[in-house]
Amino acid sequence: MTTLPFQALACPLDGNPLQRQGAALCCAAGHSFDIASQGYTNLLPVQNKRSLDPGDSKEMVAARRRFLESSHYAPIAAAVSQATLAGVQAGVLSCLDAGCGEGYYLRQLAAAAEREGQTLALLGLDISKWAVLAAAKRDKQSTWVVGSNAALPVLPATLDRVLCMFGFPVYAEFARVLQPGGFLLQVDAGPDHLRELREVIYPSLKPPRNGETLTPAGFAAPTSEALSYRVEVCGAEQIADLLAMTPHLYRATAEGRARAAALTEISLTVDVRLTRFGREA
Structure with missing residues (x-):
């Protein structure tokens, strides 16, 4: 397997190659x-920033790295890699x-592609400079940029x-x-994703949303599959890391966060939905 440099980046100011x-x-x-010494490039113009330091903080990125390295989400990465490489x-x-x-997920994809002898051109983009810095330090083959999903620095149809x-x-x-x-x-998270943790930090859980997935313009009708399994998360530090990489850290009350901090182990449901939107011709 070879991971090649991504060659279809666009200027975030005028869209030129x-x-x-x-x-x-x-x-x-x-x-x-400038390409930073760590190997990433900041392609997020200052006028597109909503804050001085948007996205996940350095501490949140470190928490996510520690938790993902525990392999609790390895089945998700495997399912994503299989779906991405299918039919290539x-x-x-x-x-x-x-x-x-x-x-994490691009590194797992690269490893899966290597086993299948597939050549990749991988681009990782995040609005958090701390996330992109951490990614670039771990993987020198993929291309890493600071940017926004609202204005991707990528050439059309590439x-x-x-x-x-x-x-x-x-x-x-x-x-x-x-x-x-x-x-x-x-x-996306399914209705039972991390239910047991949510039951600890919230007084009550909101009912799951019901409704079919809409088809965005330019895409064919989506297909979806569920992935659900159980994990045992042990240790207060690992539970804290998991909470830090979810929106629940900010949505929970101080009392709810305190209840989570008192845990030393918890058995959790991982429940996610993988939805594929095909680009129409």
Whole structure:
């Protein structure tokens, strides 16, 4: 398996193709973006930032890295890799992880592709510079950029796959960058995901949302499958790491967080939905 540099980056200021020139990425209009010594590039213009340091903090990224390395979410990564590589013919498969975090799922995809002899061009994008920095330190083969799903720094119709893992989908942008015949693979929490932890931190649980998945413009009707299994999370630190990588850390009251902090072990349901949106021709 070979992981090639991703060659279809676009200037976030004017949309022109970016080419590497020394230690920078440059477009024909003269815009230049330095490649950091760790191997990533910041392609998030300051005018597109909603805060000085958007996205996950350094501490949240570290918590996610520690928890994912425990392999509790390895079945999710395996299912994503299998779905992403299914039906791939000879050639280079180009894939974007839109909201890549610290790069866990792209690293697992690269390992799966290596076992199948598939060549990849991988791009990991996240709005958190701390997440992208952590990803670039671990993986020197993939391309890593700081950017936003709302304005992907990617040329139109250049991707075979887009992954959106527990993230914030921007379907118009995903449709723009996908080639006809490519697809978006979206992973979301199911109704029972981490139910036992939620029962600890909330006074009561909201009923699950009912409703069919809509078909965004530019995509064919989606197909979906469920993945559910049990995990045993042991140790207060690992439970704290899990809570830190979920929205529940901020949604819970101080009392709820205190109840979670008192736990030393918990048996949890992992329940996710994998939805595939095919890009129409």
